[in-house]
Amino acid sequence: MIADPQSNPAAVELGNFFPRPPVAVWRALTEPDLLARWLLRPTGFEPSAGTRFRFTAAVSEVDEVTCEVLAARPFEQLTYSWTYSRAAHPTPWIVDWALWPQGRGTRLLLTHTGFDIADRRQRMVRNAMERGWKRRVLPRLEEVMRPSG
Numbered sequence: 001m002i003a004d005p006q007s008n009p010a011a012v013e014l015g016n017f018f019p020r021p022p023v024a025v026w027r028a029l030t031e032p033d034l035l036a037r038w039l040l041r042p043t044g045f046e047p048s049a050g051t052r053f054r055f056t057a058a059v060s061e062v063d064e065v066t067c068e069v070l071a072a073r074p075f076e077q078l079t080y081s082w083t084y085s086r087a088a089h090p091t092p093w094i095v096d097w098a099l100w101p102q103g104r105g106t107r108l109l110l111t112h113t114g115f116d117i118a119d120r121r122q123r124m125v126r127n128a129m130e131r132g133w134k135r136r137v138l139p140r141l142e143e144v145m146r147p148s149g
Contacts, residue, residue, distance in 0.1 A: 008113070009117060010113070010115045010116070010117045010126065011111055011112065011113045011115070012110070012111070012112040012113075012115075012126065012129055012130040012133060013109065013110070013111050013112075014109070014110045014130070014133055014134055014138065015107065015108065015109045015110075016107075016108045016110075016138055016141075016142070017102065017105055017106070017107055017108075018105050018106050018108060018142065018145055019104060019105040020105055020106060020145050021101070021105070021106060022075040022076075022099050022100075022101050022106045023075060024106075024145055025075075025099055025106045025108055025145065026074060026075045026078075026099065028141055028144050028145050029047075029078050029097055030045075030047040030078065032045055034144050035055075037140070037144050038137065038140035038141045038143070038144045039055065039137060039140075039141075040055035040056060040057060040063070040065065041055065041056050041057070042054070042055055043055075043056065045067075045069075046069070047069065047072040047074070047078060048069060048072055049069050049070060049071055049072055050068070050069065051068065051069040052066070052067070052068045053067050053068075053069070054066050054067060055067060063084075064084070064085060064086055065082055065083065065084055065085075066081075066083050066085045067080045067081055067082055067083070068080060068081045070094070071096075075099060076098070076099055076100075077096065077097065077098050077099065078096070078097045079094060079095070079096040079097070080094075080095055081093070081094060081095075082094065082095045082112075082114075089121075091114060091115075091116075091122065091125075092114055093112060093113065093114035093115070094111075094112070094113045094114050095110070095111075095112050096109075096110070096111040096112075096113075097109070097110055098111070110133060110138070112129060112130075112133065115129075
């Protein structure tokens with residue numbers, strides 16, 4: 001991976017290619033049953049700007065994330081706020097999913113912003129979130145979109 005000199009060091013930016021059409025990627029990003037399989041269980045989620053919802057871990061309400069859909073353009077972009085409301089220091093982050101058709105699949109760019117890297121704790125959280133997205137979450141997203149059979 002080559003570092004992009006234009007990238008924001010305070011943001012997590014991860015790109016993936018999925019050999020699936022944008023409609024399949026969009027479904028995985030927006031259908032509650034699919035979201036629960038690769039990310040967290042959504043409650044009250046609709047891919048419509050202004051919708052307030054929450055994510056919870058399947059086994060615990062402790063890991064609750066409060067969110068609001070900020071932008072939703074089907075098959076192109078989904079953006080929502082992301083705040084651990086029960087954290088000692090709740091920080092409002094933004095999670096953005098951008099989709100582009102590419103060849104016989106879809107290019108997906110995840111951008112997670114709102115980290116203050118001047119703050120040591122926030123820098124550590126940013127790095128942990130990047131590892132989590134890269135090593136656990138995005139591979140599970142890929143599994144959810146794999147054709148069964």
